[in-house]
Structure formats: C-alpha cells, structure tokens
Amino acid sequence: MVSRIPSGKLATYGQIAELIGSYGYARQVGWSLSRLPLPSSIPWHRVVNARGQISMSLRREGSDWIQRDLLLSEGIQFDINSRVSLKQYLWRPEIRDLLLGQLED
DNA sequence: CATTTGACGCTCT
DNA sequence: TAGAGCGCCAAAT
Numbered sequence: 001m002v003s004r005i006p007s008g009k010l011a012t013y014g015q016i017a018e019l020i021g022s023y024g025y026a027r028q029v030g031w032s033l034s035r036l037p038l039p040s041s042i043p044w045h046r047v048v049n050a051r052g053q054i055s056m057s058l059r060r061e062g063s064d065w066i067q068r069d070l071l072l073s074e075g076i077q078f079d080i081n082s083r084v085s086l087k088q089y090l091w092r093p094e095i096r097d098l099l100l101g102q103l104e105d
Numbered sequence: 106c107a108t109t110t111g112a113c114g115c116t117c118t
Numbered sequence: 119t120a121g122a123g124c125g126c127c128a129a130a131t
Contacts, residue, residue, distance in 0.1 A: 110130070
C-alpha cells in the first residue's frame with residue numbers, strides 16, 4: 001500500500017493500517033517500515049505521523065533525517081517547527097489504489 | 106511467562 | 119497550541 005503513495009503526497013501510519021484493513025495497528029506499520037533494508041524501492045519516506053511530523057528517534061540512526069531530505073527533494077515543504085501540512089499533502093487514494101494485487105497505469 | 110519498548114494516535118487540559 | 123496521559127498491540131528483552 002505504501003508503494004502506491006505518489007511522489008509529492010504523504011500518508012500517515014494509521015492511514016496505511018486502516019487501508020489494509022488493520023485499524024489500530026499504526027505502530028505495526030511503523031515497525032514494518034523500520035525493518036526495511038535501505039535503500040529501498042518502497043517509498044517508506046512518504047509515511048509520517050498523524051501530527052504531520054517525521055517521527056524522530058536516535059534509534060533510527062539517521063533514517064529520520066534521510067526521510068526529511070527525500071521529502072524535501074519531492075517538493076514537500078516543512079514549516080518552522082519541522083511540520084508538514086497534511087491538509088495539503090495527505091494522499092487520498094482512489095478506488096483502484098485500494099484493489100489488491102499490482103496493476104499499472 | 107512477565108515486562109518493556111516503540112518510525113502511533115486520540116483526548117483532555 | 120503544546121504537553122501529559124492513556125490506549126493500543128506485537129516484537130523484544
């Protein structure tokens with residue numbers, strides 16, 4: 001599901017959980033992404049928390065800052081408090097995005 | 106088996 | 119609006 005987030009858009013952990021039919025499993029979404037070997041073809045950096053912030057943690061060993069750079073390179077703007085406007089960037093999946101399997105175009 | 110720990114999120118002050 | 123508090127739930131310890 002994360003792979004379907006288009007460049008320039010963002011999704012929240014809770015949103016991804018809900019989209020895959022696992023309401024309430026936001027933490028597990030975060031855990032899953034944390035297990036990704038980097039670099040990854042999956043756009044993991046397009047997932048932020050519900051407050052519109054990158055979840056910073058020393059345990060991430062820099063991947064949080066990498067996430068910030070990747071988002072900046074995709075045109076995402078951060079305010080003075082390192083927050084993004086979910087109002088503006090939140091991904092609104094279309095019906096075909098919700099279908100299982102990987103289809104193109 | 107019992108606790109603690111998170112790339113979380115919502116509510117109440 | 120920023121924090122604190124609490125609920126959440128599987129992985130880690």
